[in-house]
Amino acid sequence: MASEPHQPQSYFDKEDEATAFTDYAPFRYGLVEVDSSYISKIKVTRETLDPILVDIVDGGIEAAVMEAEAAVERTARSTIIREQHDYRASLNTLDCLSVSRVSWAATADPIRMKFPISEINEGDVFIYNDVYESAGTIGHLPDYCVVTPIFVQDRLIGFAQIFGHVSDVGGRMAGSWPNTSESIFEEGTMCPPVKLYTAGMLNDGIYDIILRNSRFPEDLRGDIDAFVGANEIIRRRVVELCERFGTDEVEGAFYEIIERCAEVVREKGLPFFPEGEFIGEDFIENDGLTLDEPVKLKITMRKYKHKMVLDFEGTSPQAKGPINWPLDGRHYSKWLGAFFKAQIPGIIINEGVTDVFRCRIPKRTILSSEFPAPVVSRMTCMLRMISAYTVALAKAFDGQVVADMQCIQIYGLYGTDPSGKLFLMREIFGAGSGARPQGDGTDAVDLVPYSKNLPAEFIEQRFPVTVERVGLAIDSGGPGKYRGGLGYVKEIRTLVDGHYTTVTERTAFSSIGIKGGLAGRPGGSMKNPDTEEEESVFFSRDAVPVKRNDLIRLITPGGGGWGDPLERDVELVRLDVLRRLVSTESAHRDYGVVIQADTGDVDHKATEILRRDFAEARGPTKLINRGAYAQTLIEKGHIAVSDPHLESSDLANDEVLTHYWKDLYKYSNKPSA
Amino acid sequence: MAWRLAVDIGGTFTDVVALEEGSGEVHLMKVPTTPGDPSRGFIQGIEKITELGGVSSSDVAAVFHGTTVATNAILQRRYSKIGLVTTIGYREQLEVARQTVPGEFGDITWWVKPERVVPLELVREVTGRINVEGKQLTPINRDEVRAVALEFRRLGVSAIAVSLLHSYRDPSHERQVREFIREVYPECFISISSDILREYREYERTNTTCLNTALMPLLSNYHEKLSAELADKKITAPFYIMRSSGGLAKAEEISRQPITAALSGPAAGVIAACHFGKLSGFEDVICFDVGGTSADICLVEGGQPRMLTEGRVDIYDVKTPMIDMHTVGAGGGSIAWLAGGRSLKVGPESAGALPGPACYGRGGELPTVTDANAVLGRLTTALAGGDVSLDYARSEGAIKTIAGPLGLNLTDAADGILRIAIENMAAGIRTVSVKRGRDPRDYALIAFGGAGPLHACYLADWLGMKKVVIPPSPGVTSAYGLLLTDVRIDAVHTAVQREDKFSAAAIEQHFLELQTRVKDNLFSEGFNSDNIELQHFVDMRYGGQAYEVRLPFLNDISSTEDKLQQAISDFHSSHQDLYGYSYEGRELVELVNVGVTGLGLLERPKIRKQKIAGKSPEQAMRGKSRVYFPQTQGRVECPIFSRELLVAGNEIIGPAIIEQYDSTTVLNPDWVARLDEWGCLVLSRHED
Numbered sequence A: 001m002a003s004e005p006h007q008p009q010s011y012f013d014k015e016d017e018a019t020a021f022t023d024y025a026p027f028r029y030g031l032v033e034v035d036s037s038y039i040s041k042i043k044v045t046r047e048t049l050d051p052i053l054v055d056i057v058d059g060g061i062e063a064a065v066m067e068a069e070a071a072v073e074r075t076a077r078s079t080i081i082r083e084q085h086d087y088r089a090s091l092n093t094l095d096c097l098s099v100s101r102v103s104w105a106a107t108a109d110p111i112r113m114k115f116p117i118s119e120i121n122e123g124d125v126f127i128y129n130d131v132y133e134s135a136g137t138i139g140h141l142p143d144y145c146v147v148t149p150i151f152v153q154d155r156l157i158g159f160a161q162i163f164g165h166v167s168d169v170g171g172r173m174a175g176s177w178p179n180t181s182e183s184i185f186e187e188g189t190m191c192p193p194v195k196l197y198t199a200g201m202l203n204d205g206i207y208d209i210i211l212r213n214s215r216f217p218e219d220l221r222g223d224i225d226a227f228v229g230a231n232e233i234i235r236r237r238v239v240e241l242c243e244r245f246g247t248d249e250v251e252g253a254f255y256e257i258i259e260r261c262a263e264v265v266r267e268k269g270l271p272f273f274p275e276g277e278f279i280g281e282d283f284i285e286n287d288g289l290t291l292d293e294p295v296k297l298k299i300t301m302r303k304y305k306h307k308m309v310l311d312f313e314g315t316s317p318q319a320k321g322p323i324n325w326p327l328d329g330r331h332y333s334k335w336l337g338a339f340f341k342a343q344i345p346g347i348i349i350n351e352g353v354t355d356v357f358r359c360r361i362p363k364r365t366i367l368s369s370e371f372p373a374p375v376v377s378r379m380t381c382m383l384r385m386i387s388a389y390t391v392a393l394a395k396a397f398d399g400q401v402v403a404d405m406q407c408i409q410i411y412g413l414y415g416t417d418p419s420g421k422l423f424l425m426r427e428i429f430g431a432g433s434g435a436r437p438q439g440d441g442t443d444a445v446d447l448v449p450y451s452k453n454l455p456a457e458f459i460e461q462r463f464p465v466t467v468e469r470v471g472l473a474i475d476s477g478g479p480g481k482y483r484g485g486l487g488y489v490k491e492i493r494t495l496v497d498g499h500y501t502t503v504t505e506r507t508a509f510s511s512i513g514i515k516g517g518l519a520g521r522p523g524g525s526m527k528n529p530d531t532e533e534e535e536s537v538f539f540s541r542d543a544v545p546v547k548r549n550d551l552i553r554l555i556t557p558g559g560g561g562w563g564d565p566l567e568r569d570v571e572l573v574r575l576d577v578l579r580r581l582v583s584t585e586s587a588h589r590d591y592g593v594v595i596q597a598d599t600g601d602v603d604h605k606a607t608e609i610l611r612r613d614f615a616e617a618r619g620p621t622k623l624i625n626r627g628a629y630a631q632t633l634i635e636k637g638h639i640a641v642s643d644p645h646l647e648s649s650d651l652a653n654d655e656v657l658t659h660y661w662k663d664l665y666k667y668s669n670k671p672s673a
Numbered sequence B: 001m002a003w004r005l006a007v008d009i010g011g012t013f014t015d016v017v018a019l020e021e022g023s024g025e026v027h028l029m030k031v032p033t034t035p036g037d038p039s040r041g042f043i044q045g046i047e048k049i050t051e052l053g054g055v056s057s058s059d060v061a062a063v064f065h066g067t068t069v070a071t072n073a074i075l076q077r078r079y080s081k082i083g084l085v086t087t088i089g090y091r092e093q094l095e096v097a098r099q100t101v102p103g104e105f106g107d108i109t110w111w112v113k114p115e116r117v118v119p120l121e122l123v124r125e126v127t128g129r130i131n132v133e134g135k136q137l138t139p140i141n142r143d144e145v146r147a148v149a150l151e152f153r154r155l156g157v158s159a160i161a162v163s164l165l166h167s168y169r170d171p172s173h174e175r176q177v178r179e180f181i182r183e184v185y186p187e188c189f190i191s192i193s194s195d196i197l198r199e200y201r202e203y204e205r206t207n208t209t210c211l212n213t214a215l216m217p218l219l220s221n222y223h224e225k226l227s228a229e230l231a232d233k234k235i236t237a238p239f240y241i242m243r244s245s246g247g248l249a250k251a252e253e254i255s256r257q258p259i260t261a262a263l264s265g266p267a268a269g270v271i272a273a274c275h276f277g278k279l280s281g282f283e284d285v286i287c288f289d290v291g292g293t294s295a296d297i298c299l300v301e302g303g304q305p306r307m308l309t310e311g312r313v314d315i316y317d318v319k320t321p322m323i324d325m326h327t328v329g330a331g332g333g334s335i336a337w338l339a340g341g342r343s344l345k346v347g348p349e350s351a352g353a354l355p356g357p358a359c360y361g362r363g364g365e366l367p368t369v370t371d372a373n374a375v376l377g378r379l380t381t382a383l384a385g386g387d388v389s390l391d392y393a394r395s396e397g398a399i400k401t402i403a404g405p406l407g408l409n410l411t412d413a414a415d416g417i418l419r420i421a422i423e424n425m426a427a428g429i430r431t432v433s434v435k436r437g438r439d440p441r442d443y444a445l446i447a448f449g450g451a452g453p454l455h456a457c458y459l460a461d462w463l464g465m466k467k468v469v470i471p472p473s474p475g476v477t478s479a480y481g482l483l484l485t486d487v488r489i490d491a492v493h494t495a496v497q498r499e500d501k502f503s504a505a506a507i508e509q510h511f512l513e514l515q516t517r518v519k520d521n522l523f524s525e526g527f528n529s530d531n532i533e534l535q536h537f538v539d540m541r542y543g544g545q546a547y548e549v550r551l552p553f554l555n556d557i558s559s560t561e562d563k564l565q566q567a568i569s570d571f572h573s574s575h576q577d578l579y580g581y582s583y584e585g586r587e588l589v590e591l592v593n594v595g596v597t598g599l600g601l602l603e604r605p606k607i608r609k610q611k612i613a614g615k616s617p618e619q620a621m622r623g624k625s626r627v628y629f630p631q632t633q634g635r636v637e638c639p640i641f642s643r644e645l646l647v648a649g650n651e652i653i654g655p656a657i658i659e660q661y662d663s664t665t666v667l668n669p670d671w672v673a674r675l676d677e678w679g680c681l682v683l684s685r686h687e688d
Helices: A036-047 A051-075 A109-114 A204-212 A217-245 A247-272 A329-342 A351-355 A379-396 A456-462 A570-578 A584-591 A604-618 A627-635 A654-661 B038-053 B069-075 B142-154 B172-184 B202-232 B251-256 B264-279 B369-375 B392-406 B410-432 B452-463 B474-484 B504-524 B560-579
Strands: A087-093 A125-128 A143-152 A155-165 A194-198 A276-284 A295-303 A308-311 A357-360 A409-416 A422-429 A465-472 A488-494 A498-503 A524-527 A535-537 A541-546 A551-555 B003-009 B013-020 B026-032 B060-066 B082-087 B123-126 B136-138 B159-163 B189-192 B239-242 B248-250 B285-290 B295-301 B311-313 B316-318 B325-328 B334-339 B343-350 B444-448 B467-470 B487-498 B532-542 B549-552 B589-600 B621-629 B634-642 B651-653 B656-660 B663-667 B671-675 B681-685
Touching: A036 A247, A051 A087, A051 A155, A051 A217, A051 A247, A051 B343, A051 B410, A087 A217, A087 A247, A125 A217, A143 A217, A155 A217, A155 A247, A194 A204, A194 A217, A204 A217, A217 A247, A247 A329, A247 A351, A276 A379, A295 A379, A308 A329, A329 A351, A329 A357, A329 A379, A351 A357, A409 A488, A422 A456, A422 A488, A456 A465, A524 A541, A570 A584, A627 A654, B003 B038, B003 B264, B003 B474, B013 B038, B013 B474, B026 B038, B026 B474, B038 B060, B038 B202, B060 B264, B060 B474, B069 B202, B069 B264, B082 B142, B082 B202, B123 B142, B142 B172, B159 B172, B159 B202, B172 B189, B189 B202, B202 B239, B202 B251, B202 B316, B239 B251, B239 B264, B239 B474, B248 B251, B264 B285, B264 B295, B264 B325, B264 B444, B264 B474, B285 B410, B285 B452, B295 B410, B325 B410, B334 B369, B334 B392, B334 B410, B343 B410, B369 B392, B369 B410, B392 B410, B410 B452, B410 B621, B444 B452, B444 B474, B452 B467, B452 B663, B452 B681, B487 B504, B504 B532, B504 B560, B504 B589, B532 B560, B549 B560, B560 B589, B621 B656, B651 B656, B663 B671, B663 B681
Parallel strands: A308 A357, B003 B060, B060 B239, B082 B123, B082 B159, B159 B189, B285 B444, B444 B467, B634 B656
Antiparallel strands: A087 A155, A125 A143, A125 A194, A143 A155, A276 A295, A295 A308, A409 A422, A409 A498, A465 A488, A488 A551, A498 A541, A524 A535, A524 A551, B003 B013, B013 B026, B239 B248, B248 B487, B285 B295, B295 B325, B311 B316, B334 B343, B467 B681, B487 B589, B532 B549, B532 B589, B621 B634, B651 B671, B656 B663, B671 B681
């Protein structure tokens, strides 16, 4: 057991960042030497830079990045990249700062750290997926990252970079995603930063090794070639900008664009936030190995006048299972900082956001794990970080925030197809989004922009299954004045024996309801529902066995509700019932609305009485509602939250634990495929 | 005498062109659009143009129409109440769609899903399943379908969409459902997905079919009304509508497939631009059609625009053949604004025609691209022959709201707005050219639409393009395009098979079926074997890719095997050309779709040539203006010419402004404009 993180220091102590966080993990893992004469030259250029030119360069870079991403979509092979958009292109400065929009974009730091400038030449293309050699820029091995240096007249001015989630990089499991790994060595092959191309010449040997270590080498080659080609697009566009406007000017514009982001977030974003300290926490269901032990992610948000710091003190220590996410504070800041976009339309959030908005991570937590800790399910941290942030924001803004959601989960089915070949059908599923302070959440949507599900008519062409249902999970949206979005349901009948794998969250915990809104219903999967063999499966699993003709029902969680469900417009409840998105029972129980069984009309008088009775019996609503599983765990002392008085606890109930914990380890052996 | 009449309905004006087939005599007319009932503007236009040209109803050979009725109904969500019949298990497919949120990371928190074309309470599931191989697993139940049809009738549903799983493999179930519905509800409009889009991917097929169905009652009524009005005027000539593909179809056909006409107007513009480009000697051109809110851009090679198999119509993904046009939110009315109070952006929000740019004085107060042009002296006193007079003071006031916070003077702020608008347009042109490995400098820019000629020279300078063509009447170019194309029918069939498992016999069979279908269709429209042209194509990809490349499948006497081999080799080289790499010799190719395009060829009208006169444009000069150009670093005096007074052969040396009724052309310094024998202004760079 790692030692308990030290006691929080006072609010004012933290104001001096330079000294207050010395015992934390470094804010930036990348140690890129910056030449001071270079910086002063940039400074001089910026003083006389035409502001309109900066806007044009800004637009040119965004267009180049989008163009590159479109090229990847059209040519990549792995479904996770081409249909589900798990990839990102970006442009970095010479010292590896992100100029283009961020969120989960990596940077070129590991290239600069490993190769002196004299060894970086025109025509070189670098490749890596090695998490712990990536200077905190890449989160798990399936993310292959390709970096192309950009030269203008023999001078290196920056890097084009693309990374994306490929189908398979070897390791213990098909698809390289073992939920039960205890070391990164189980998760696939590591490629440290190396040159895939040297001065335009492909290093066949390296490529052969990379491809040989994948179960689906053709997919991998298609993906990497797509990345290399798309980087070339960014490189060409930047060179063209330099030819038109001058290299010094364009380089100066890079830094001006970064500085602008910082200024705009400081001036237009931060003033929204009240000053003070707000704590939010959320829980990962487990680390993949010890299934009844939730893992905590905790954020203390400290807002100062010109800066905001998110301190992750109190976050669980590095986990034994693969839920760790070993980036650095700088990349976490860019991940969460991308949310400022919602408040400042049209602005590009890039490296500049880290000047005014910083995540500080204590050492050896799940967010600062050390080699060779397993990491493949780092997505759980990504999503729970957003949830914990949502809770902190709810406290800061008295509930005027969008409720919680869990809009990415992955299901896969693998086995041998009738022709004797290994197949892996894997799909990323969206879920219901959180309700908003002014409207309902959205049904069945994916967090990643432009991510697409797989058409049934495509799945049935490729894989030995039939898709029997594509729809929504009734009653899954968290009830509220505004309802959470509904989860997604897909029913698949397998035509061969095999196994299915799940990478899921919110199968026992719920998406959190806000300001009186109730929690969304958890997701999960079932084998042969509505038959005698019906069996429910919770949590992430590597290998749930299925036989030919078994039906698998996959359900994703609903979004959290917002506001008091007894205040929901009765007509909206009636429509939801008519559309079979909400059952008559839920309309009665959760919304206090009486629907007449024969006509489908609302009994207004009975509704009025019922709503009044419910309101009296219930008392005032709470700010935060985490659903039955979390409430029970809190009541039993398994987990703790910082402001229990703000949290609803009326659903705590022993049966909940029995439900989720019976047969807990039935499918938890460590398989390989 | 044989007159062709063309009517293109735009947001503000309905443009009408009459052209006499033998002599090439042309008349133009603009009448106000009547948004409440566009058919009134249509008929007024027909009345006025026949009067103007002295055209008697018996001399009308054909009537052509570019319609925005379908587009506007989609934009305004004015759908008929329709029902959807689908396979068990797929009731909620329109709700789930592709689970996609557009935009950027974090947008999921506020994005609202577009309203579904069919609300969930009007979706019904029916028994019956065909598997991926086209085998029936469960039959359709006649009683069940009839009960659904009767229920829909009771609910006031006037049109029914039918979309069943794997109907692209075998449409028999959908056809049965249609038949059983008709038995009890014969007057209902019905559209089945295998007729609209016989391709795999159930959501896209279903949604396209639903949109189509929703438009059927509206379009059908509209066409009936127009046909009746034409009959009233004793005009009995064939009545054609432009499709998004740039081909024509009889109005009755469009009534069945209205979704294929969703981008009718812009397609006609491209056809016209190709035509004028060819006349002036340019086959490789980039069409640049700029109106109030957007610029529609299209790359044309060898006189032919590229075709797409799918695209967006407003918020919907629609899979029907359409001309590959790229639209950017940069038009005359595009609004300049400051993101984060700091970064200057232009568009995509537009002031449109109402309230319009500030200088129109119709209540618009925000600075637009037109205001920037006005402040820089690039527009003169009035537009549309005096219908709109420009108030410069209002433009200046609007631009000041941007200039202040940026610390710029008025001219620099206006120039900044214009530069960013030009940059947005240039990005659009790069999207259709550089992005596909084409260098825009190898193409001529054909600029039309009210605001195209205003920005053409600036844009050409920006991109290093050497030639610009401005058609005779830039504002009515789209209407003109209606007269210059053929009847077109596209038929596609999904038949996925890998290179090593190709069945030439099966492919031949598919082609035969498609060909018969297309031909029968054209025969029924009055064409015969002499004036029908068939083009065969296949869509291919590498196994595992999500997108296909469309390739011609030669329609000659060589064996199907040989043609397949040719298509595979074309695929590898196209892939190399489009994406920079290919796997020739390393990976197998997958054939996804086979298809046939049928053209019913219409005779091209003759175009009148003008006699070449002297170079001097003196007779057309009507004043001077002080205009700002970035390369002159200040305002310079330039002459204003009236285009109506120019004659073929006249040459104008830039800088200059050339005014005409429906547009203004700005000629930059270092450019020369020459009016050619076809009435096109051809702009060239001085040094070239």
